[in-house]
Amino acid sequence: MALVIEAVSDVEKKVFEYVSSNDINGLKTLFAQNKIRPDIFDEHGMTPLQHAAYKGNKEIAQMLLDHGADVGSGRHEHGYTALHFAALSGNGELCQILLAAGAKSHATNSLGRTPSQMAAFVGNHHCVAVINNFIPKSDVDYYTVPQGLEKEPKLPPVLAAPLHKFIMQVNVHPIRVALNLQPTLITQMPTVKKVLELMSAKEMRRNMETNEVMSFKLHYLAFVIGEVQRCRHPEKSTDPVELFAKKILRTGRGEEYLERFIRDCVREFPYRECAIFRQMVTSLARGSESPPALSVIRTAINGQRAFADNDTPSCSTCGEEKASKKCSKCKKVQYCDRECQRLQWFAHKKECERPITTQMKLLISVAVV
Numbered sequence: 077m078a079l080v081i082e083a084v085s086d087v088e089k090k091v092f093e094y095v096s097s098n099d100i101n102g103l104k105t106l107f108a109q110n111k112i113r114p115d116i117f118d119e120h121g122m123t124p125l126q127h128a129a130y131k132g133n134k135e136i137a138q139m140l141l142d143h144g145a146d147v148g149s150g151r152h153e154h155g156y157t158a159l160h161f162a163a164l165s166g167n168g169e170l171c172q173i174l175l176a177a178g179a180k181s182h183a184t185n186s187l188g189r190t191p192s193q194m195a196a197f198v199g200n201h202h203c204v205a206v207i208n209n210f211i212p213k214s215d216v217d218y219y220t221v222p223q224g225l226e227k228e229p230k231l232p233p234v235l236a237a238p239l240h241k242f243i244m245q246v247n248v249h250p251i252r253v254a255l256n257l258q259p260t261l262i263t264q265m266p267t268v269k270k271v272l273e274l275m276s277a278k279e280m281r282r283n284m285e286t287n288e289v290m291s292f293k294l295h296y297l298a299f300v301i302g303e304v305q306r307c308r309h310p311e312k313s314t315d316p317v318e319l320f321a322k323k324i325l326r327t328g329r330g331e332e333y334l335e336r337f338i339r340d341c342v343r344e345f346p347y348r349e350c351a352i353f354r355q356m357v358t359s360l361a362r363g364s365e366s367p368p369a370l371s372v373i374r375t376a377i378n379g380q381r382a383f384a385d386n387d388t389p390s391c392s393t394c395g396e397e398k399a400s401k402k403c404s405k406c407k408k409v410q411y412c413d414r415e416c417q418r419l420q421w422f423a424h425k426k427e428c429e430r431p432i433t434t435q436m437k438l439l440i441s442v443a444v445v
């Protein structure tokens with residue numbers, strides 16, 4: 077085993093000490109008083125950034141990146157990158173920070189595992205979802221500049237930031253996707269849809285780094301926008317997002333509609349040779365044994381069990397995890413916020429009842445007598 081021996085000065089030793097003890101203030105003072113290279117190595121070939129990632133400390137990781145730390149640096153003997161360590165730490169926001177700084181999501185360690193696979197291996201499903209849904213901002217910015225003979229870019233530059241955020245959203249419930257189009261993307265749905273379709277095709281054309289999961293996700297987002305567009309009335313000024321949400325939330329028929337349009341979306345994915353397409357088709361072809369189409373695409377995009385092991389109830393309207401607001405009347409359903417409750421009220425009011433207290437029961441029995 078070849079150990080990497082580096083001459084580490086006393087100040088540099090202190091850097092590792094402070095990172096290991098999560099002492100951000102000590103670290104700040106140290107960096108303020110000394111000229112320190114952030115990309116130094118300890119006896120295991122690990123950088124301070126890798127140690128911060130191992131600790132799951134996003135504040136320290138961000139500070140080191142601000143001081144110029146290279147997210148890809150490191151000589152770990154088993155080929156772990158900072159993102160591998162972050163994925164193991166379970167801190168999704170930290171994974172996001174490293175990815176935004178240019179961490180490679182497909183880098184493999186000496187066991188041939190990517191950061192997302194390591195996260196899945198130890199059950200950090202949120203990290204799997206964050207890594208799988210990440211896309212560099214430059215991939216969106218590309219469309220804001222005219223290409224070749226174009227006079228106008230395909231995407232107005234003001235839409236680049238909201239579109240980037242829209243793509244990386246982990247929750248793929250169609251109502252959440254539609255709600256996330258507000259307030260800006262909704263104004264230019266045909267343009268946004270077209271760019272998403274181009275991006276989906278591009279993901280499949282990267283020779284060595286084909287990302288079929290992202291390609292399908294982009295196709296799916298474009299497809300949902302198509303459905304929202306169909307809810308737009310040429311004369312009436314009704315909100316197409318609201319109409320679309322209500323179509324899905326209708327008791328009975330809503331579920332049928334949701335199932336049908338997601339199946340159509342899978343069927344229309346043009347890349348039928350890829351593993352993700354076959355995996356979804358196999359799950360959907362089991363007749364009455366098939367899981368709901370929405371959960372099939374969730375698994376395909378966010379990984380196995382990504383949403384199955386939460387004990388906090390999700391939003392009744394948009395499926396967002398950790399919905400903290402309850403219907404104040406019946407306390408039986410949960411929502412993210414007022415908007416989600418308002419959207420579902422037309423259907424929920426039919427089954428919403430105040431729970432019957434003992435006192436009320438007594439009153440009822442008295443009335444009956």
Ligand SMILES: [Zn+2]
Nearest residue numbers: 391394412416
């Ligand atoms: Zn919600």
Ligand SMILES: [Zn+2]
Nearest residue numbers: 403405406428
């Ligand atoms: Zn209720």
